[in-house]
Amino acid sequence: MMNCGLVTEQKQPVPLKSISVEVQVKSHVATVTSTLQYVNEEERHLEALFVFPLPADAAVCHFSAKIGDQEIVAEVQERQTARDRYDDAVSLGQQAFLLEESEESSDVFSLSVGCLSPGQNADITITYITELSVQADHSLRFCLPAVLNPRYTPAGSDAGIVSEISSCVSVPYTLTLSVHVSSPNPISKLESNCTLDPLVFLNSDHTQATVNLSSGHKFDKDVELFLYYQNTHQPTAIVEAGVTTAKPGSLMSDPVVMISLYPEFPEEVMSSLATQGEFIFVIDRSGSMRCMMHNGEGAQMRIESAKETLLLLLKSLPMGCYFNIYGFGSHFESFFPQSVLYNQDTMDQALKKVNEMTANMGGTEILQPLKQIHSQPCYPEHPRQLFVFTDGEVGNTKEVLDLVRLHAKSHRCFSFGIGEGASTALITGMAKAGSGHAQFITGTDRMQPKVMESLRFALQPAVNKISVKWKVPDGITVDTLSTPINVLFQGQRSLIYAQLKGQSSESSEGSVIVQYNLKDQPVTNQLHFCLKPTEDTGLSIHRLVARSLIRCLEQEERTGGVDVEDIKRRMVEISVEAGVSSVHTAFIAINKHNREVVKGPLIQRRVPTQVMRRTTGMYMSRIRRSCSSNSARYESAKSPDIKNSFVGLGADSNSPQWDFARSESAAQALPELPGIDDYSQIFEAKYRSKRKADSDLPQWEEPDLHKDPLLQLISLQKASGCWELNAALAQVFGKTEDELTNQKPAQVDGSVWATLLSLIWLYGYKIQQQIEWQFVAMKAASWIGSQNVVSLSQCVCDGNHLLGCQVKEETLGI
Structure with a gap:
């Protein structure tokens, strides 16, 4: 077999050569088109599998493959049907392409490229639409995920697509990115965590601009863009026309409207923050929290940044509230049996324990501590505020979200994704399900300011009795399609989706009225909007509405609705009608004009995904994932494949890391340990003893x-x-x-x-x-x-x- 072209650290050929991304931003909605160029530089037909991240709230709406001059546009079909068609096509020697969403986590997708002939090129195009989130400094955040870390899956769980992640600390393919921004308000500036070419304005009023990612970008972190508009908090409404050829009465046939509101609370109410509450801080102490916050100079371990943040939080709590701190990994522990009154004595006790905290608790199992927290009774007149800090590397995301949603009436959840590759599905999902706020701390971001912004939200007076009313001309009815608004924060955006039915010869203006109570004081926010559809929206709002409906139906299905099969049927129907991905459908494209006789099985190639560099806990976790049973662990740990995994993660084959990893004492210890990263506890004892003799080994220092x-x-x-x-x-x-x-x-x-x-x-x-x-x-x-x-x-x-x-x-x- 030839071994040419792009290769991984394990010297395996990689058929993916480059990724080119075009982003079209209109106001606070982004349409992202990614083109993946595949080349088979081997002598036999191959099948490539690429598991990669997308934003959790993305609506994937287009998938196509171009081979030479021929373009094949994929169809959305029921998932098992699409899989069967893919398998049948590949067995017949036809080129086939399959795109699926993970059943475990909505921010992970898999792309299968089947039966690529020797020397053949294929350009795969994927398009998705996503909303841009509002940040504390009023910017809009766009993130192109590049890093997808292996997700920890508790024993007995079905990992599905998540288990197919083939990770690598330095991917061999390249990334190019161009962004075009269009806004009704002037663009003030655009910032990024990556190096950009200068921003170019396309008109005199600065409402359109373009920018490119600078050449030479290292594909080692998520690409974040922060857009600053003038009057960012101005309420907006976009009305989008339906498709004339769609089935009458269906979602795609009628106009839809997206309302973006920014509630402004009365100053006299906001001048005094709450002094009551139960604050529970849940800290990820799995081995992966030893990873550095970034790869640059001055980086500190994630766990140390979390400890400093806990210090700040504990000092910022109001007297008279209640609090507790949980640490979790493969197991969990709490500082106190139940939340305690905040005073000098309990604060001192907590700070002493914070200082002793380390990332030594194994894998990332967040479900059990959350169950324990929710089993504790709440304190009257002290609303429960949950702060969850994690690098988000879990495989049972949807199970966690269902638990948070089940208890949403008794608490608010503020979530923090730490480091590159944190699961957006978990972090944003927990905040949304728990009526809180999500923050991501990546690159050189300091954790403290983002956490304190969320504490400010938590201390805001609670909003209740929220209602949404529409005023439209006679002959038009409005069906609200988004989930009910159950939380409002000062300065935070709320989105409302609705379907407009019927026609009217009267006024072309409508309005939406949001009413709520704030500290027993009624407040009303109203927005007037034109019912005439906005031009050139490309059905982006319809697809965002479809995605929102699908997510709601997923929740109903998992909570055991009256008719699960009917819910699934409805989900598939919306997905196919709108051309949007779902957990029960997949995109399938088959080149029926190509039918070659394939001799022997296809070569299978897994395209690696970028991960963050790991400390010793990550090396040992690779052994765990590669051993399928206790009896096989020792032999597996000695195998060349595992040795290559260590080398691929940056460990020299003659290094003390590998020397100890293959030792019999390490292998014998494996069955004793319940979680992935527990190996690091054994490993570091050996590792630390050698570091004095090897100045190249990383140093662990307590923060001063x-x-x-x-x-x-x-x-x-x-x-x-x-x-x-x-x-x-x-x-x-x-x-x-x-x-x-x-x-x-x-x-x-x-x-x-x-x-x-x-x-x-x-x-x-x-x-x-x-x-x-x-x-x-x-x-x-x-x-x-x-x-x-x-x-x-x-x-x-x-x-x-x-x-x-x-x-x-x-x-x-x-």
Whole structure:
């Protein structure tokens, strides 16, 4: 067999040569077209399997293959029918192409390219539509997923497509990306975590622009784009005409409307945040949390970033609330048997345990801790707020989401995807099912500001009694097709989809009215919109509506509806009608004009997907996945295939990693361990003992809070919000304790002086990071206000003089 062209680290040929992506952004909807170029450079017919990520909320609406000058457009068919047709075509020597969505996780797809002849090229085109999410800084986020990490699947689970992930730390194919942006509002700027060519505006009013990914891009991380429009929070409505040839009365035949609303809460209500609540922090402590946040200089392990964030959260909680912290891996544990009252004693206990936390709990099994949390009774008058931190590498995503949705009335869920390759289906799905907010921390992002933004949401007054009403001319009826709105946050977008039926000769204007109660105060938001369809939308809104309906039906099916078969039939019907993927359908394309006699079985090639570089836990997890039974584990661990897996992940075949991995002591330990990454506990004992003799091995260092003055200051704050006047605080300010004490006004208590200095220092030197310490400062200002300080203005003046600042008294919020 020839071994030429592109190869993996295991020296296996890769038929995928390049991926070219075109993105068309219109307002806050993106249409993404990816073209994958396949070339068979081997001497025999082959079949290629490529498992790759897409956004969880994407509506895949086109799939085609071009071979030479001939283009074959795929059809959407019932899943098993499509699979059977694919198998039959390949067995007959016909070229066939199959695109399927994973049954376990809606952000994973598999592409099968069957019967590609020697020397033949095939260009595969996939198009999907997705909404752009609103960020805390009012930008719109588009993400092109590039990284797909292996998903941990608990024992006894059916991993399906997820188990077919063929991962690699450096893929051999290339990526090009071009973006065209069109918006009714002027485009302010466009930023990215990757290097871009200069933004080019296509008209004088800056409502259209184009940009390309710079050449030489390393396919080692998700590509994120952040679009900044003027007046981003302006409500909008898009009405899209139906298809005249579609079946009358069907979804595709009638116009549909997409309403985008940004509720603005009254200022007097927002001026005071909630002081009650039960805050439960669920931290992923699986072995993969040892991975670095990014591959650049100064990166820290995910678990260490999570620990620093927990410190900030614990210091920011309001007095009188309840809290608890769970850590999970293959098993789970909680800091307290049940949530405890937040005070100085419980905060100190929790901080001590946070400092001792490590990523040593095995695989990623999040379902059991969530079940335990939901079995605990809630505290009256203290709404439960769940904060989940994970790298999202789970295989039972839909089971987790169903559990969160089942308990949605008793809690809100705020989810955080840590690192490249976190499952968008899990992270966004948990937040949506739990009426919360999702955040992704990738690249050089700091976790703390994003988490504190979600804490701000959690502390907002709860919105209830939400209703949506339509006003349209006589002769027109409106069917709301999106799921009911059950949560609203200040500054967060809410989308409403509806189908417009009938005709009217009257006014061409309609309106939607959203009403809700906020702290027992009725609020009304109204948007007027033109019923005339918007031109040139390409049925994107219809397909987003179809995807939304399909997701709702999936939930009904999994919860055991009255007639599961009827739900499945309806799902397939919508999928086929709209040409949108679903869990029960697949795209199938067959080149019936090609029928070659194929001698012998097809060569099978798995196209590798980019993963993040792993620490030792990842090396050992590869052994686990490659061993199918306890009796086979030792022999499998010694096999050349597993050795190649280690080499492919960056381990030298003569390295201590491989030397220990193939050892009998490691193999004998395998049956004892319940989760993938548990091997790393054994492995690191050997690994650490060798690192002094090998300077090239990675070093593990505990974070030193003293290296970051802000974290050091926050760590010194008391639960009540005050600071004590001592040497540790003086060190943060670059002073001695005597300097602080000698310049303290005589009539001022030491704690008041220390707290006032801390506030002045934060506003004077750390204003750029205010989102991280905003609640710490609010607690401090509130505490000072309760102390009835005499001559506060003079104290502020003296504090400014001591610290070299010019912070005004009114800035401190006392």
